[in-house]
Amino acid sequence: MQQNNDNSSIIDPIKLNRLAETAIKVGLQLQPGQDLLITAPTAALPLVRRIAEHAYKAGAGLVMPFFTDEQLTLARYQFASDSSFDKAANWLYDGMAKAFSANTARLAIVGDDPMLLSSQDPAKVSRANKANSIAYQPALEKIAGFDINWNIIAWPGTAWAQQVFPNETQDNAVRKLADAIFAASRVDLEDPIAAWSQHNAKLHAKTAWLNENRFSALHFTGPGTDLTVGLADGHEWHGGASTAKNGITCNPNIPTEEVFTTPHAHRVEGYVSSTKPLSYNGTLIDNISVRFEAGRIVEAKASRGEDVLKKVLETDEGAARLGEVALVPHSSPISKSGLLFFNTLFDENAACHIALGQCYAKCFLDGATLSPEQIAAQGGNKSLIHIDWMIGSNEVNIDGIQAHNTRVPVFRKGEWVE
Ligand code: ZN
Numbered sequence: 001m002q003q004n005n006d007n008s009s010i011i012d013p014i015k016l017n018r019l020a021e022t023a024i025k026v027g028l029q030l031q032p033g034q035d036l037l038i039t040a041p042t043a044a045l046p047l048v049r050r051i052a053e054h055a056y057k058a059g060a061g062l063v064m065p066f067f068t069d070e071q072l073t074l075a076r077y078q079f080a081s082d083s084s085f086d087k088a089a090n091w092l093y094d095g096m097a098k099a100f101s102a103n104t105a106r107l108a109i110v111g112d113d114p115m116l117l118s119s120q121d122p123a124k125v126s127r128a129n130k131a132n133s134i135a136y137q138p139a140l141e142k143i144a145g146f147d148i149n150w151n152i153i154a155w156p157g158t159a160w161a162q163q164v165f166p167n168e169t170q171d172n173a174v175r176k177l178a179d180a181i182f183a184a185s186r187v188d189l190e191d192p193i194a195a196w197s198q199h200n201a202k203l204h205a206k207t208a209w210l211n212e213n214r215f216s217a218l219h220f221t222g223p224g225t226d227l228t229v230g231l232a233d234g235h236e237w238h239g240g241a242s243t244a245k246n247g248i249t250c251n252p253n254i255p256t257e258e259v260f261t262t263p264h265a266h267r268v269e270g271y272v273s274s275t276k277p278l279s280y281n282g283t284l285i286d287n288i289s290v291r292f293e294a295g296r297i298v299e300a301k302a303s304r305g306e307d308v309l310k311k312v313l314e315t316d317e318g319a320a321r322l323g324e325v326a327l328v329p330h331s332s333p334i335s336k337s338g339l340l341f342f343n344t345l346f347d348e349n350a351a352c353h354i355a356l357g358q359c360y361a362k363c364f365l366d367g368a369t370l371s372p373e374q375i376a377a378q379g380g381n382k383s384l385i386h387i388d389w390m391i392g393s394n395e396v397n398i399d400g401i402q403a404h405n406t407r408v409p410v411f412r413k414g415e416w417v418e
């Protein structure tokens with residue numbers, strides 16, 4: 001079906017403009033003279049244009065956008081030769097890595113159809129993803145290592161909106177998704193910049209408490225879950241605004257409700273069940289249940305998408321180990337919206353979650369000065385992937401475990417105890 005992708009007449013221009021301004025002033029804190037690299041779906045052009053305006057007003061050197069297009073992506077699956085699926089734009093990612101090394105800021109706009117590739121050959125999807133992940137690695141290391149200020153925001157793409165609101169007309173679905181994105185991003189408020197500074201202060205109070213407690217592990221219990229997540233040696237909790245290695249304090253994710261740190265890649269034991277479906281590259285993976293031994297997933301099941309899950313776990317050695325553990329109260333605004341967004345940027349902020357794969361170097365004390373070898377020695381995981389999935393609900397309790405096995409209640413029935 002052909003879709004009208006020009007949503008600019010349906011989407012509130014004032015809130016859209018606030019989102020662009022918030023991305024530049026809160027998400028990136030773009031500095032005078034700094035260049036900006038943007039990736040976006042073609043449909044998000046109206047937002048990209050407003051971002052460029054705010055970037056140049058803030059003194060940006062050069063704003064350079066790169067677009068992807070859903071129809072163009074599908075054309076590859078329909079018409080490309082088999083060998084196409086082992087290719088990736090290495091030259092482009094090398095250029096991105098170079099740009100980041102030269103202190104270019106990075107803004108990513110998400111908004112594609114989460115089911116875009118769901119009816120394509122899974123083997124081709126997985127080959128294309130793998131080729132892309134390998135090519136992207138040098139650039140991803142600079143993002144994951146927090147070398148530069150970066151930010152992700154969302155655009156209410158038409159197909160995405162219809163996935164979230166299947167019973168609405170196309171226009172209403174887009175309007176509703178736009179409103180949900182604006183509310184979660186706090187740009188439905190008159191002064192989003194002030195709202196973000198209050199929100200950041202709240203998240204920082206939580207990370208300060210967790211860092212003072214120096215837990216060696218977190219113990220999650222709930223239906224289908226009895227999981228002990230050992231935390232990496234010298235781990236540090238982060239959440240909200242934080243400072244990149246280039247000295248700029250930014251909010252990498254808009255929205256964000258989580259506080260998060262690095263688990264120990266070899267000290268995770270027990271079993272855990274997902275509490276929300278995971279939308280991964282066009283496949284829905286539902287009712288995940290896995291068992292860990294010495295940090296590695298040794299058994300994995302899912303009621304839907306199990307084959308994709310198993311392929312993901314085989315990506316590399318680190319793909320079956322954890323790279324992140326994050327705490328989000330059940331009462332978070334995104335959770336309260338009751339929506340399943342089919343998009344990690346939103347869904348991960350509705351519940352406590354864990355991530356398979358690559359860890360964040362910044363989640364270590366003095367993380368900026370640690371070499372990859374030191375990070376690995378302290379328990380930081382390394383992988384081509386980083387996939388968050390939700391394990392929190394109003395039935396999940398969490399205890400922090402300190403040295404000598406002292407237990408401190410952290411969450412009860414999905415909410416902070418403190
Ligand atoms: Zn997270």
Ligand code: ZN
Nearest residue numbers: 324355386388
């Ligand atoms: Zn994550």
